[in-house]
Amino acid sequence: MHRHALTMPDSRTLVANAVLLLLVAAAVIISLSMGTVQIAPAEVIRALIGTTEDPTAAFVINELRLSRVVAGMLSGAALALAGCLMQTLARNRLATPGIIGIDNAATAFAVASVVGTGIAIAPSAMALVGAATATALAFGLAGANGTRGYRFIVAGLGIGAIAGAVTQVMLSQVAIDDANAAYPWTVGSLNARSGASVQVLALGLAASCLVTVAIVRALNTLQFSDPVAIALGTRLRRTRVVGLGLSVLLTGLAVSVCGPVGLVALLAPELARTVCRPGRIPLTAAALAGAAFMVIADLLGRTLFSPLEIPVGIITAIVGSPYLLWILLRPSTRSLT
Amino acid sequence: MSHSNTATLAADRITLAHRRFTVAENLSLTLPSARVTAIVGPNGCGKSTLLNGLARIHAPAAGAVLLDGKDIHRLPSKDVARKLALLPQENTAPEGLTVGDLVRFGRQPHQGWMKQWSQEDQQAFDRAVQAADVKGLVNRALDTLSGGQRQRAWIAMAVAQQTPLLLLDEPTSALDLGHQIEVFELIRNLREQGKTIAMVVHDLASACRYADHMVAMKDGKIIEEGSPAEIVSPELVQELYGVSCELLHDPATGSPLLVNVRRNNRQPA
Numbered sequence: 001m002h003r004h005a006l007t008m009p010d011s012r013t014l015v016a017n018a019v020l021l022l023l024v025a026a027a028v029i030i031s032l033s034m035g036t037v038q039i040a041p042a043e044v045i046r047a048l049i050g051t052t053e054d055p056t057a058a059f060v061i062n063e064l065r066l067s068r069v070v071a072g073m074l075s076g077a078a079l080a081l082a083g084c085l086m087q088t089l090a091r092n093r094l095a096t097p098g099i100i101g102i103d104n105a106a107t108a109f110a111v112a113s114v115v116g117t118g119i120a121i122a123p124s125a126m127a128l129v130g131a132a133t134a135t136a137l138a139f140g141l142a143g144a145n146g147t148r149g150y151r152f153i154v155a156g157l158g159i160g161a162i163a164g165a166v167t168q169v170m171l172s173q174v175a176i177d178d179a180n181a182a183y184p185w186t187v188g189s190l191n192a193r194s195g196a197s198v199q200v201l202a203l204g205l206a207a208s209c210l211v212t213v214a215i216v217r218a219l220n221t222l223q224f225s226d227p228v229a230i231a232l233g234t235r236l237r238r239t240r241v242v243g244l245g246l247s248v249l250l251t252g253l254a255v256s257v258c259g260p261v262g263l264v265a266l267l268a269p270e271l272a273r274t275v276c277r278p279g280r281i282p283l284t285a286a287a288l289a290g291a292a293f294m295v296i297a298d299l300l301g302r303t304l305f306s307p308l309e310i311p312v313g314i315i316t317a318i319v320g321s322p323y324l325l326w327i328l329l330r331p332s333t334r335s336l337t
Numbered sequence: 338m339s340h341s342n343t344a345t346l347a348a349d350r351i352t353l354a355h356r357r358f359t360v361a362e363n364l365s366l367t368l369p370s371a372r373v374t375a376i377v378g379p380n381g382c383g384k385s386t387l388l389n390g391l392a393r394i395h396a397p398a399a400g401a402v403l404l405d406g407k408d409i410h411r412l413p414s415k416d417v418a419r420k421l422a423l424l425p426q427e428n429t430a431p432e433g434l435t436v437g438d439l440v441r442f443g444r445q446p447h448q449g450w451m452k453q454w455s456q457e458d459q460q461a462f463d464r465a466v467q468a469a470d471v472k473g474l475v476n477r478a479l480d481t482l483s484g485g486q487r488q489r490a491w492i493a494m495a496v497a498q499q500t501p502l503l504l505l506d507e508p509t510s511a512l513d514l515g516h517q518i519e520v521f522e523l524i525r526n527l528r529e530q531g532k533t534i535a536m537v538v539h540d541l542a543s544a545c546r547y548a549d550h551m552v553a554m555k556d557g558k559i560i561e562e563g564s565p566a567e568i569v570s571p572e573l574v575q576e577l578y579g580v581s582c583e584l585l586h587d588p589a590t591g592s593p594l595l596v597n598v599r600r601n602n603r604q605p606a
Contacts, residue, residue: 217445223434224442227394227425232498233418233446278433278478 013282016275020288024073027295031069032061034303071193072298072312073291074201075254076264080290081208081283082250083265084272088219088281089243095153096265097131097251101160103260105134106252107185108163108170110259114182115174123185124197128252134159135248188261188313190298201253208246212283215242219281261297261313263320264290270327343370344405344420344501346391346533351400353383353390353557360386361557363400368502368550373528374535375548375565379578383557384537385426385506391535392423392504404502418446422495426506426537430479436490437475440465443497461499468530469493469523485516492523503527505536509543521547541578545569545592553577569593575601 032044039057046052047061083096097103109130110123141155167186171179184191218239221229229236272285297315304310347367353360361383368374376384389395391402393409402409409417430439443465444458466472469489479487488508495503509517525547528534538544544551545565553561553568555577561568574582574595582598
């Protein structure tokens with residue numbers, strides 16, 4: 001027992017990750033089976049592995065529904081990973097890209113390209129530029145504190161508010177058709193995704209996972225103070241730059257697919273921390289939880305009031321807010337910072 | 338300590354500053370090998386800043402900290418972490434972290450991409466929890482421990498790094514007398530095993546008892562350096578802390594003992 005506890009990786013985290021992976025798989029299969037045409041889960045699996053004999057099922061699953069579910073899975077994982085990285089770097093559980101305005105800025109830039117401000121770059125690229133701009137501004141305004149402390153968060157809040165206002169101004173100034181086209185960007189929806197931006201997200205997420213693996217040891221030491229991390233051989237500046245860059249990249253790419261879906265970046269890492277063993281940053285569990293959260297929220301949005309569809313961002317807000325309040329209010333010694 | 342190869346640490350005319358405020362200027366110091374060095378002085382004299390400078394937490398504005406004769410800020414961070422361990426003054430750990438988890442972090446500088454937890458890591462871990470006497474606590478969460486136990490766990494992490502050099506910033510500041518003695522005796526044992534140790538100590542009496550070498554600082558300058566028996570005098574105490582005292586010698590250890598300590602303008606009754 002004693003020896004066993006010393007071997008790594010630890011069993012609790014492995015079990016948690018396995019359960020989350022099953023949850024993602026279950027959510028994906030159920031999500032694929034539900035819709036205007038109901039398809040049995042067994043048939044869904046056959047359609048996915050290409051052994052179905054029902055051409056309608058194969059078409060509905062692989063051509064109509066799969067791309068949306070994949071987009072949800074990837075963007076949920078990306079948002080959650082981005083959130084977990086930024087929380088770690090800032091040593092603050094509130095410091096997620098959504099809270100500090102990166103989502104909003106990415107949205108503002110994407111809307112600018114959709115409503116035709118004369119900027120003819122793809123929304124994905126624009127969202128990425130927006131995310132990077134917001135981060136750079138927050139950094140600049142936070143001064144020498146870098147990602148540490150409240151200055152970065154407060155600066156980000158301000159930038160987010162300005163970006164949100166800019167989005168509203170743009171939407172109020174353009175023709176109603178343009179505003180409608182841009183609407184999904186403002187609430188967060190998987191309805192409007194473009195195939196190209198999903199592919200870019202898939203590539204970006206894969207690359208980000210590889211880089212994250214390379215800095216995971218350094219990230220783990222950031223659970224301690226700077227002096228302890230340095231004493232353990234962590235290159236602080238490099239870790240911060242790489243981690244923040246990944247967080248911005250993942251957020252920008254996810255927003256370009258699904259818009260600013262709120263609270264995934266906050267709640268998925270929170271859930272991951274609850275189920276995994278303390279002492280390591282639960283990056284894998286956070287990404288899996290984010291993917292499951294997003295797919296389930298989109299499923300609810302599509303089916304609850306069918307045929308009326310509720311954008312996924314509204315579902316995550318409705319489901320997520322009470323959970324956030326519960327985290328804040330539950331009797332626990334866990335501090336927020 | 339089979340892996341305690343030796344290493345030297347020295348400050349070569351370093352200037353240390355917080356932003357534009359210079360804390361210490363032109364300090365030079367070489368830590369005597371396999372000895373405990375205590376850095377003492379009044380509040381704000383720059384002793385913690387000097388220790389953090391030596392530990393490469395603060396880069397000097399001028400001069401250089403030399404690890405085995407090379408500028409510590411030019412050496413790869415991981416290489417430095419295999420030679421020099423630090424226990425900062427205030428330590429926070431993630432909630433629920435166990436003593437074992439904490440001590441394992443001490444092996445981080447010895448691990449890598451391809452090099453996961455090895456036999457060698459396990460041996461270092463076992464020795465560290467043994468040395469710091471936290472073997473029975475490895476599965477306990479840090480936040481459930483007493484102050485003394487927690488401090489021993491942090492020291493165990495630094496010991497697990499298996500570095501020839503160990504720097505400690507006020508290792509006993511929040512501890513009661515019994516726990517203070519425990520930590521100082523642990524530090525002394527580590528010296529017996531060949532480690533070169535430097536610590537900032539608030540309490541001059543403890544520094545006299547447990548240090549082989551003493552560095553007295555005031556206003557960012559080193560004003561005296563030597564063994565406690567050589568340098569501690571009523572005049573030094575007066576200069577450092579502005580108080581009068583008399584000096585005796587501890588009959589048990591021969592180290593200096595301060596008695597009748599009082600403010601200057603008040604005569605004893």
